[in-house]
Structures are given as C-alpha cells and as structure tokens.
Amino acid sequence: MYSSAQNNISDLLKLAKKFNCFYLSGLHEGICKPFIVAGYQVGLIRPDVLKYLIRFPEVFRITGKYVELNPAFRDYKERTVKVADVLQSLRKENEICALKGWRDECFGVTTPLYPENLLEMDRSAMCLFGIRNYGVSVTGYVNHPTKGLCIWLQQRSFTKQTWPGKWDCFVSGGLAVGFGVLETTIKEAAEEASVQKDLAKKLVSAGCVSFYFESERGLFPNTEYVYDLELPLDFMPQNADGEVESFELLTAEECVKRALTPQFKTTSAPVLLDFLIRKGYISPENEPHYRHLVELLHVPLQSIYDWPFTAAAATNGDGDEFHHVN
C-alpha cells in the first residue's frame, strides 16, 4: 500500500507541479500575449511564436497588449481558412518544431462564453497559440484477487511524434472536431487496445482533470475527460492501429513508481493520479499534500483566459470593442 514512508510525500506534489509548470510560473510572468478571436481570449502566445506571426499582419493584428485574429474575418469558415493558410506557409519553412508533427486532424477553438467553436485548426498548432486542448483518457484496471488494484499501462510507439516510447494511460486520444466525448473514447479504446463493443459498455465517466503544461513545443492547457474501465482478469489488450509499442499490467504501487520516472509521459500523470485518488489508493492518510494535489489536478482553465478583465483590473484600462462573434 502506498504511503509517504515508501514514496516521499513531496514526490507526487512535485510531479503535479511539473505537469502544471506553466500554470505555476509562466502564466504569471506576463511575457505571453493574450490571443483574441471574435472578441474572446482563447489563448496565449509566446514571444518565440510572435516573431513568426508578425509576418502576417493581414491575419494577425499584434498590439502591445494582445494578438487579435483579424476581426474582419466574417465567420468560422473564414477564420479557419485564413489561419490554416498561415500555418501551411510556416509548415513549409520547416522551422517550427510543433508543426513538424502536423496531424491532418482539426481541433476546435472554444471559449466557455460562446456555445460554438470559433474556428478549427490542426491539432499540432494548438500549442503555438496556447489554445485549450481536450482529450479523453481511459484507465483500464483489474481488481486482482491477490495483488489488489492493478492498472494496464501502454507504452507509446517509438514512431510517435510526441512522447515516443513513453509509458502512458491504457487508452487516450484527442477530441477532434465533429466527434463526441464518449464516441471518441469508444473509438480510441477499439483502435488502441481492441476493446470490443460489449466491454466498452462498461466504460464509466468519472470527471475530468485539467492542468497547464509547457514544453519547448509550446503551451498545453489540457483537459482530459476521464473514464474508468474494469477489465476481466484474462483480458489482454492488443493494439490495432500501430501507435502502441506494448501493454503492461502493474500494481497500483508499481504504477506510482513508474509515473515518477522520466519514462512516463508527464501529461498523462494527472489521469493516473486522479484515478488513484478516486479509488482511495492515494488518501489523506498517506499523502500530506492531498488537498493541494487534488487542486492541481483541476486548475481553472475555463476561467483562466479572461482578457480584458484581468488586464483592466491591473491597469484600470479599457476593454471596449470586444465580443463580436458573427
């Protein structure tokens, strides 16, 4: 059983601070500019990205305080096309690391203040604009008669663009435009681990985790819808899409140890920690930073982008002319 004696209490909090490195520092340093679309802040842009966008003044209006997608673009379609054109130009130059992982899969750009997507853009480019990213993750687990709670982990394929060869959740995937949350979960479970229809009916939605990570590739304000799937003792996951190197069944204790190594995908640790907290394996009795840890699994991404309000509060500045969705 997990206890602070076996695993230093601060190890899990350290891990939570690692996958929230941007939330806990970069966010407050103020070197990124709010990215405004149709009057809503939908992201943040780092200086290293700005130097590319500045070459496209007909698409991106850059002021001292923010970057705005040209408000003359009339609708979803026009915004999407204009941004895609810029991204394709930049992609051809082959200088931006994130765009080397081009996916041909579009994600929606959203604000909690407006019910529809404002535009869509290739998944690989979301991190350049600090746009909120949504995905699904399944924890496949077994209640083993002798070993107790055991969890299936997958090792990502060594050919993947991101986190190649790292240990990851049982199944996960991004929420592409036009796909539902449960629909995506079922699809990914079938593709990644050959979870059949009947077994997929046992998927239980169990909340979501939100964190704000940063890497050299960009900014990752990430929310994962989490699902639990209790698997039969004799279930053997088999990959069907070539994106998985292998699967391994670990005890909860081994999982925590694995998550603390560099071989584990940092941005998948929140899903594992949330699962172990919900199942009572990590508890207030064995983790002194429990309440802080739970908080760092749910950072307020839905309210973090509130330009011009934060800026106005700090400067008594104005925030006129905003909010003009068509």
Add this chain to the structure above:
Amino acid sequence: MYSSAQNNISDLLKLAKKFNCFYLSGLHEGICKPFIVAGYQVGLIRPDVLKYLIRFPEVFRITGKYVELNPAFRDYKERTVKVADVLQSLRKENEICALKGWRDECFGVTTPLYPENLLEMDRSAMCLFGIRNYGVSVTGYVNHPTKGLCIWLQQRSFTKQTWPGKWDCFVSGGLAVGFGVLETTIKEAAEEASVQKDLAKKLVSAGCVSFYFESERGLFPNTEYVYDLELPLDFMPQNADGEVESFELLTAEECVKRALTPQFKTTSAPVLLDFLIRKGYISPENEPHYRHLVELLHVPLQSIYDWPFTAAAATNGDGDEFHHVN
C-alpha cells in the same frame, strides 16, 4: 437517467455558481482586505467585520492594504489567546451574527506554505476572517436492484445554528484541531448515522471538493474531503447525537432534483455533484457544461491567498517584511 432534457443543463452550472458566489464575484471586487498572520495571507476580511476589528489595534494592525495580526505575538499559543480574547469581547456584545453560533470547537488556521497551524480559533469565527475551512463528507449509497444508484440524505435538525432543517449529505463534519481526516469521518459517521466499526472499514476516500461561498454570516472558502460508503440494502441510519431530523433514501434523479431546491444546503451540493460525476451519473453526454462544472467543484483555494504577490503584480508594489513564523 439524468439528461439535459429532464433537467435544464444550466441548472447544475447555476448551482455551482451559487456555491461559488464569492469565488466568481466578490473575490475580484477587491473590497475585502487580505488577512496576514506571521507573514502569510490566511484570509480575507470584509468591511462589515473591519469596523469591529478597528477597535482592537493592539491585536489587529489595519493598513490601507491589509489587516495583520500583531507580528509581535510570538507563537501559536499567543496568537490563539489574543484572537480568542477579541472574539469573546465581540461575542458578549451579541452583534455579530456568526458569533451567535459559537461552537466551543477550534479549527486550525493554515497556509500551504507552512506545515503547521499558525493559530486556532472557534469554528464560528472562521468566516469573519475568510479562513480556509476543512471538513469531511460521506456519501452513503446503495446499488438498488431495481432503482439503480440510490443515495441516503439527512435532514439537519431544526435546532442547528446553521442551515436548520435543510437537506444535507449522509454524514459530514468539520475538521477540528487535533483530529485526523479519516478519524473525523469515522467519528461523525458513528455519531450522525450509527455507522458501526465494521461498516466504517468500507469507507473509501475519493478526493476533495473546494468552493468559495459567501453569505450574510461571512466568507466560506471550503474544502471537503469526500468519502464514499456503499451501504447494505437493509441498512437504516439512526442518529445518535440529536443533530439530525431524519434520513431518506433517494434515487440519483430525485437527489439532483432535491439539490436544486431551496430545501437543500447550498454548501453540501458540491459533494453530491462530485459523487454523481465520479459515478458516471452526470456525464459529458448529459451535461453540456460538464468540464466547467468539474472545475467549479475544485476552485484553487490553496493558491488563492497569495498576498503580496497578486497585489505586487498589480501595483509593482513591495512585499517586504513578510514571513516571520516563529
């Protein structure tokens, strides 16, 4: 089964905004002053409380920017005694609503930046200083063969100082100084619902919820450690401490409806919603504001009190002379 067709989607989000009324508005209006103890911000003080504290300059140092507990007080004990003296004086005047509910039960005043309590004060006074408040809550549930997921609710005694007669979680209680989290949970389950030792072994810790409520009594930045307890079908809770009016077993659907009425204790709704989300009853498929809802069940109370940093960022001000715990 719950769906947005039966219950308007915005009803649950509205409820989450209600129990976070201070987080979502008052917090940012800047009319409350940070409360500093030993160099750490531990709370916020409203103007209606300030007018009483101003009469005790030897205990509370009030500046234009903050209220500081006299830094000359040497340690935990001295801070505790000096504050208790003020509170007893005010209590005798019988003017402050919150102090009419004096409990003779002390809660710790904490900061996540320091491992020990800085002082303790009567539970009833915590809300006058906006001090983070910790409690435990148990959801007692039954997997009913025909009705599905059912949940035991308690109706609070009509003689209780706070929320008399309102519907509440199965079992809950505050974390008093000197008691552990699980220990408090077991004690409260025995007192409030006659949960015996053997049954209490089935308590599963499942995370915590955090929210920031305000009422006429004061400010409530509240974190509840949540526990689940699956009860036998024939279990009948019996109150042993006179604090409960009655118990009732409701289906999950009936629970949601009850939580949306004024007869439900607003600040207990987070525990119920978190439970229904973790069990998959409220899901991304039936609640369009799902991710926002999950976020409002976990607002960042551990990092919300960061004076002088927020203030310094807004004003380029200073924050010297702070942090002097003995």
